Amino acid sequence: QITLKESGPTLVKPTQTLTLTCTFSGFSLSTSGVGVGWIRQPPGKALEWLALIYWNDDKRYSPSLKSRLTITKDTSKNQVVLTMTNMDPVDTATYYCAHSSAMVGRPFDYWGQGTLVTVSS
Amino acid sequence: QSVLTQPPSASGTPGQRVTISCSGSTSNIGSNIVNWYQQLPGTAPKLLIYSNNQRPSGVPDRFSGSKSGTSASLAISGLQAEDEADYFCAAWDDSLNGVVFGGGTKLTVL
Numbered sequence: 001q002i003t004l005k006e007s008g009p010t011l012v013k014p015t016q017t018l019t020l021t022c023t024f025s026g027f028s029l030s031t032s033g034v035g036v037g038w039i040r041q042p043p044g045k046a047l048e049w050l051a052l053i054y055w056n057d058d059k060r061y062s063p064s065l066k067s068r069l070t071i072t073k074d075t076s077k078n079q080v081v082l083t084m085t086n087m088d089p090v091d092t093a094t095y096y097c098a099h100s101s102a103m104v105g106r107p108f109d110y111w112g113q114g115t116l117v118t119v120s121s
Numbered sequence: 122q123s124v125l126t127q128p129p130s131a132s133g134t135p136g137q138r139v140t141i142s143c144s145g146s147t148s149n150i151g152s153n154i155v156n157w158y159q160q161l162p163g164t165a166p167k168l169l170i171y172s173n174n175q176r177p178s179g180v181p182d183r184f185s186g187s188k189s190g191t192s193a194s195l196a197i198s199g200l201q202a203e204d205e206a207d208y209f210c211a212a213w214d215d216s217l218n219g220v221v222f223g224g225g226t227k228l229t230v231l
Contacts, residue, residue, distance in 0.1 A: 046222060061219070062219055063218070103172065105153070105171055105173075107156040107168050107172075111167070
């Protein structure tokens with residue numbers, strides 16, 4: 001059974017750096033084809049993909065946020081960490097991590113419950 | 122402004138068939154697979170359709186997906202009250218080298 005859970009601060013100040021951790025179970029990030037992604041959703045708005053890290057440490061970032069994002073993995077701890085620098089109130093959103101399947105098309109087939117991050121002074 | 126275009130809303134009465142469109146370009150839908158996600162109110166998204174038209178285990182066969190050219194569609198037949206949710210399409214974009222989502226369609230069951 002695959003589960004993922006996001007953890008991190010619920011409130012950050014503008015200009016601060018956000019660090020979110022995705023702790024997962026039921027799969028290994030050393031398995032060929034597997035990845036973990038981060039997706040966010042501002043209140044009442046659409047999903048926005050942020051970053052992906054694959055089993056082979058290949059990393060992909062949203063072009064519009066690439067300069068602010070870093071994704072890393074700790075395979076031994078079953079964790080993926082996302083950092084986002086220079087936070088702004090427009091970054092207020094629910095942040096999800098999700099398992100990226102090795103199936104064709106690499107869908108996000110398992111999602112965490114999400115964590116709401118508010119950016120405010 | 123989302124890369125993939127969906128109608129913001131759709132509606133139907135119980136038992137009806139509704140379709141939700143997702144329009145993209147040659148760099149995303151035109152050359153890659155489309156996945157669909159369902160987001161019930163207050164919950165995380167759930168994979169509904171993958172690989173254009175495949176249903177994960179547990180998804181009723183009332184849900185079906187299709188793709189043609191640079192557009193994709195999600196069809197829901199025998200509409201039920203529990204289908205009221207937001208639906209998002211997604212695909213890999215070769216130009217952006219990343220995943221793109223549609224703006225989402227809010228389905229209301231009247």
